[in-house]
Amino acid sequence: SLRLAARVQRIKPSPSSAAADRAAALRREGRSIIGLVVGEPDLDMPGHIVEAIVEAARQGQTRYTQNAGTPELRAAISAKLQRENGLDYAADQILVTPGAKSAIFNALLATLGEGDEVLVPAPYWVSYPDMVLACDGTPVTVIGHESDGFKLRPEALAQAITPRTRWLILNSPSNPTGAVYSEAEWKDLLEVLQAHPQVWLMTDEIYEHICFAGHKPRHPLVLEPGLKERTLIVNGVSKTYAMTGLRLGYAAGPPALIQAMAALQSQSTSNACSLSQAGAVAALNGDQSFVVRNAELYRCRRDEVVGRINAIDGLRCELPDGAFYVYVNCAGLLGRQTPKGQILGNDDDVVMYLLEQVGVAVIAGHAYGLSPYFRLSTAASLETLIEGCVRMATAVSLLR
Ligand code: PLP
Helix, strand or coil, rough: CCCCCCHHHCCCCCHHHHHHHHHHHEEEHCCCCCEECCCCCCCCCHHHHHHHHHHHHHHHCCCCCEEEEEEEEHHHHHHHHHHHHHHCCHHHHHHECCHHHHHHHHHHHCCCCCCCCCEEEEECCCCHHHHHHHHCCCCEEECHHHHHHHCCCCCHHHHHHCEEEEHHHHHHCCCCCCCCCHHHHHHHHHHHHHCCCCCCEEEECCCCCCCCCCCCCCCHHHHHHHHHEEEEEEEEEECCCHHHHHCCEECCCHHHHHHHHHHHCCCCCCCCCCHHHHHHHHHHCCCCCCHHHHHHHHHHHHHHHHHHHHHHCEEECCCCEEEEEEEEECHHCCCCCCCCCCEEHHHHHHHHHHHHHHHHCEEEEHHCCCCEEEECCCCCCCHHHHHHHHHHHHHCCCCC
């Protein structure tokens, strides 16, 4: 019989897919389902990127590339980091990966051993704790409360650090809350890290361009260049350019870490897809008006959804500053009774009720390490979002 490794037994598949599976099953039964689950843009990849990929295929760019990524793409990433973030990274400090997810995984695999702790502020992206576990580390969650905009407080960070802490993973703008750390908030956190040289900082910047904060905060390494020697920047083209399926991300950091990650990559996936790399060059070097237009689109959707949610008695949410998620507080629904006589006891119950009663699919906050909430994705048309909100209002009005 199959004997699974301990590292696999420690982890679970993404709950996003469990919720999506249930919604898909209901759809097959003929139910109309409003899916507000997915974490990817509903828009098409811009045409000039499509053209670049087709052209690359025609030119025969279909062979292995350098393991760390093509020189063209690493140059484009280096230029992007300079142009948009004011940071200097040479090509040998950059690793191109099959998705940002792979960059995070390889960084943890390259650095963690048994007993090593990774600080994961909650609400967190579901994959962080499981990736840490898969790499033999121990995820340590630190709650960012709603009253603090779901953000990690410096006192909480200081308290959570131990001699075994290896990483702090910070994701701004955040999945699932949309929280964006201000410069002042970054500075306070970086000051704590200054006092603990054993702790490295991983900044997951995948939602960088979906940001509605008054003015985009400067990069934490511009605010505190001293931390560059122990910071890994993780980013990619998935969300910004609607390229999720092309699996193209990257990491920038100290050469020793980048080399270790590259060694792991060379013995596992090898280079990211050659055509995706060609597409990413076109994305990063090309016209950025798509990016700006999209941020505006996501902002309109956010405003519409947040307004409608807050008009529902029992649901409440703040205006998120970024990403395409709204993290809805559903504490006001707990203890209420459904038409079938069930008492809603937690956010899982609320999510199942919304799905079964009115066909709205969202994900329980429980999956992100902070209850009672649910995450709703605004990566859907305005029409779909409005229909989802109307249905949720109906479902809530049926509770006693
Ligand atoms: N980081 C966060 C916070 C995400 O939400 C996601 C995707 O959902 C990723 C990383 C993964 O990005 P990629 O598609 O580049 O692997």
